[in-house]
Amino acid sequence: MEEKNIIKNANFDWNSFENELGIYTESKESITELYDKTLFNIQVGEVVDGTVISVDKREVVVNIGYKSEGILSVSEFRYNPDLAVGEKVEVYVESAEDKKGQLILSHKKARQLKSWDRVNLALENDEIIKGYIKCRTKGGMIVDVFGIEAFLPGSQIDVKPIRDYDIYVDKTMEFKVVKINQEFRNVVVSHKALIEAELEAQKKEIMAKLEKGQILEGTVKNITSYGVFIDLGGVDGLVHITDLSWGRINHPEEIVVLDQKLNVVILDFDDAKKRIALGLKQLSAHPWDALDTELKIKDTVKGKVVVMADYGAFIEIAPGVEGLIHVSEMSWSQHLRSAQEFMKVGDEIEAVILTLDREDRKMSLGIKQLTQDPWDGIEAKYPLNSQHVAKVRNFTNFGVFVEIEEGIDGLIHISDLSWTKKIKHPAEFTQIGSDISVVVLEIDKENRRLSLGHKQLEENPWNKFEAQFTVDSIHQGTIIEINEKGALVSLGENIEGFAGAKQIIKEDGTTAVVGEVLDFKVIEFSKATKRIVLSHSRLNKDAKVVEDNTVKADKKASAVATKNSVKKINAQVEKTTLGDISGLAELKAMMENSEKK
Numbered sequence: 001m002e003e004k005n006i007i008k009n010a011n012f013d014w015n016s017f018e019n020e021l022g023i024y025t026e027s028k029e030s031i032t033e034l035y036d037k038t039l040f041n042i043q044v045g046e047v048v049d050g051t052v053i054s055v056d057k058r059e060v061v062v063n064i065g066y067k068s069e070g071i072l073s074v075s076e077f078r079y080n081p082d083l084a085v086g087e088k089v090e091v092y093v094e095s096a097e098d099k100k101g102q103l104i105l106s107h108k109k110a111r112q113l114k115s116w117d118r119v120n121l122a123l124e125n126d127e128i129i130k131g132y133i134k135c136r137t138k139g140g141m142i143v144d145v146f147g148i149e150a151f152l153p154g155s156q157i158d159v160k161p162i163r164d165y166d167i168y169v170d171k172t173m174e175f176k177v178v179k180i181n182q183e184f185r186n187v188v189v190s191h192k193a194l195i196e197a198e199l200e201a202q203k204k205e206i207m208a209k210l211e212k213g214q215i216l217e218g219t220v221k222n223i224t225s226y227g228v229f230i231d232l233g234g235v236d237g238l239v240h241i242t243d244l245s246w247g248r249i250n251h252p253e254e255i256v257v258l259d260q261k262l263n264v265v266i267l268d269f270d271d272a273k274k275r276i277a278l279g280l281k282q283l284s285a286h287p288w289d290a291l292d293t294e295l296k297i298k299d300t301v302k303g304k305v306v307v308m309a310d311y312g313a314f315i316e317i318a319p320g321v322e323g324l325i326h327v328s329e330m331s332w333s334q335h336l337r338s339a340q341e342f343m344k345v346g347d348e349i350e351a352v353i354l355t356l357d358r359e360d361r362k363m364s365l366g367i368k369q370l371t372q373d374p375w376d377g378i379e380a381k382y383p384l385n386s387q388h389v390a391k392v393r394n395f396t397n398f399g400v401f402v403e404i405e406e407g408i409d410g411l412i413h414i415s416d417l418s419w420t421k422k423i424k425h426p427a428e429f430t431q432i433g434s435d436i437s438v439v440v441l442e443i444d445k446e447n448r449r450l451s452l453g454h455k456q457l458e459e460n461p462w463n464k465f466e467a468q469f470t471v472d473s474i475h476q477g478t479i480i481e482i483n484e485k486g487a488l489v490s491l492g493e494n495i496e497g498f499a500g501a502k503q504i505i506k507e508d509g510t511t512a513v514v515g516e517v518l519d520f521k522v523i524e525f526s527k528a529t530k531r532i533v534l535s536h537s538r539l540n541k542d543a544k545v546v547e548d549n550t551v552k553a554d555k556k557a558s559a560v561a562t563k564n565s566v567k568k569i570n571a572q573v574e575k576t577t578l579g580d581i582s583g584l585a586e587l588k589a590m591m592e593n594s595e596k597k
Contacts, residue, residue: 044093047110052087062091062105070105077107079132079144081172090114108147115146119187123177131175131189133168141168143175143189150177156190159199160231161222163258202234203274210269210276215283220260228252230264230278237276239264244280246287246320248306255280287320288361297353301365305347313339315351315365322363325351329366332374332407334448335393342367374407375448382408382440382450387457392434400426402436402452410450412438419455419462419530420494461494462527469495469522469532477520477534479504479512487512489520489534497522497532507540 050062053069060072060083070091077083092109122129131143131150140153152175154162162168179188218230218237227240244255256262264278295301303317312326330342343349351365382388382404390402390410400412417429430436442451469475469491477489477497486500499520504512512518524533 044095046093047090047113048093049088050091050105052083052085052089055083055085060107062089062107064091064093064103064105066096066103068097068103070103072105072107078170079130079172111147115148116185118146119148119150119177120180123180126176128174128176128194129189130172132172133170135169136165141165145175145177145187145189148185148187150175150187150189152189152191156188156192159192159195199234206232206235207269207274207276210266212266212268214266215263216266217261217263218278220256220258220262223252223256223258225251228256230262232276235274235276237264237266237269237278239278239280243267243278243282246281246284247316248314248322286361287318288358291318291321291358295353295356297356299353300350300370301353302348302350305343305345305349308339308343308345310338310340313343315349317363323351323353323365324363325365325367329354329364329368332368332371333403334407334409335403374405375445378408378443378445382443384440384443386440388438388440389435390438390452392430392432392436394432395426397425400430400436402438404438404450408450409448410438410440410452412436412452412454416441416453416455419458419460420496422488422496462530465495465532466525466527469497469525471522471525473522474519474539475522475534476517478517479514482514487514491520491532491534495532497534499534499536503535503537505537512536 048064050064050070052060053063054061055074058074060074060077062070062072064070072091077089083089089107090110091105091107092113093104094106094109095104097103119129121127129145131145131152133152134142134144134149136142137151140151140155141157143150143152154165156178157165157168173191174194175189175191176193177187178190178193180186216232218232220228221231221236222229225241227238228244230237230239239252241249241252244252249255262280263283264280265282266276267279267282268277269275301317301323303315303323305313306316306322307314310327312324312329314322314324316322325339327337327339327342330339331337349367350370351367352369353363354366354369355362355364357363388404390404392400393403393409394401397414399414400417401409402412403409412426414423414426417423417426421429423429436454437457438452438454439456440450441453441456444450475491477491479487479499480490480496481488482504484501486498487504489497489499491497497520501511503523504518506512506518518536519539520534520536521538522532523535523538524531526532
């Protein structure tokens with residue numbers, strides 16, 4: 001690159017040159033002094049007021065009365081998108097001039113230096129201030145207020161619920177400072193507070209004009225599981241879920257959507273609590289009024305299961321018209337069961353009308369009536385003395401409830417379970433769910449109950465026992481149970497007897513124990529009560545009596561024999577000689593001595 005020759009005149013006098021031009025009437029020094037007096041004296045680090053002289057997409061030019069203007073980034077004024085030429089702004093002097101001679105200012109720093117005082121003053125004076133919404137955060141938004149990051153809770157953005165927070169980002173809005181934490185320098189602002197006062201006035205005006213039965217247009221403001229909030233133009237009302245539709249619904253979203261406009265009727269309102277109860281279904285005729293007038297009891301209808309409960313199911317046969325099928329009308333069986341065993345929500349079913357009350361708008365239905373009643377013709381199906389197999393369903397202290405088929409129940413009395421066993425509770429004999437063979441003893445068609453027996457399947461063994469266990473007969477038995485009253489004695493596979501406590505005392509004076517095998521004497525037998533009374537002790541007493549009687553009989557026989565012998569001797573004495581007499585006398589004396597002994 002070729003270098004240019006620069007000619008310099010070191011002897012050139014610029015002051016003389018400027019004076020000779022005749023531009024200044026006064027000396028340069030005096031003019032400079034006057035010029036400096038027209039400029040605003042600034043100090044670095046000072047906050048001063050300036051005037052906006054131009055605004056474009058990138059920069060804002062501010063004049064503070066200095067020899068040069070300051071240029072600031074437009075981003076420092078994001079909180080005030082309406083910034084215009086001529087507007088006064090605060091700026092912080094960072095430097096009188098940079099390398100290019102440019103004045104360096106900052107609006108952001110100026111705001112920050114005075115922001116804490118301003119925000120406290122705004123709270124104290126209940127002042128309305130402007131803020132710039134920077135971004136979303138958990139639970140709300142971050143707002144730039146005087147250069148301070150303040151928190152705007154989601155509930156304080158508007159009086160109505162906010163569904164999309166993002167639409168507020170990068171917007172400038174008016175706020176009120178509602179809370180300041182001086183220790184942590186946290187600031188909370190609210191936009192909702194600005195409009196609540198205005199809304200309160202609107203509410204009073206609207207509430208004053210309300211009347212029950214009045215129809216108003218509103219907008220769906222919020223939907224909950226229990227109902228819908230309607231904005232009536234400054235005041236909210238609630239349509240409870242039960243007042244949305246004559247038919248059953250699971251959630252209000254099935255009927256309405258957000259921001260939907262609809263007509264509602266005022267059902268009730270409370271001036272003090274500012275509560276308004278609204279209705280939507282009341283604007284249409286009740287479905288019961290449109291129900292077919294020809295519909296009557298015993299007619300068959302179709303419907304859908306809409307609600308289930310343990311006691312039954314509600315069937316919707318038309319929108320808003322429901323009938324109840326009680327669980328007892330679902331099956332001919334009389335056993336307690338849950339309705340869920342027969343149907344579920346959403347099932348399409350057919351049923352018979354059992355009761356119909358149009359005035360009270362009630363209807364009861366049944367489905368078991370669609371099948372034949374098993375008790376029709378019961379005498380032919382289950383005649384007396386016929387044998388069947390039943391299922392054990394339940395126990396009571398007095399017997400066993402069984403089911404021969406669904407809807408056909410019977411009772412086996414505890415006394416009809418066994419001919420011989422002493423059963424204290426049916427659980428000793430069978431168990432629930434087991435099959436048991438039965439005989440029909442009696443039919444009670446009115447109460448829909450059969451009297452059944454089990455022991456009747458076998459011949460009554462007591463007919464045989466009557467001849468076998470006669471009174472005073474002796475049998476071998478095993479003691480199987482002992483209590484304070486006596487002992488239960490097994491006399492065989494299917495026969496038992498009872499021996500009192502005193503009747504099980506043995507010959508040596510001890511009492512027999514369980515498991516001991518002894519001989520017993522029958523002292524009482526009753527076929528009617530199926531009772532055999534036994535005694536072991538009686539055998540010992542009877543044996544002693546027999547022994548005593550035998551001894552007495554022997555003595556008596558000996559005495560009789562001796563007496564007869566004496567008679568014979570006396571008869572012979574009369575015919576003998578004296579010598580014979582002396583011999584006979586000796587014999588007589590010997591016999592008499594023997595008799596005395």
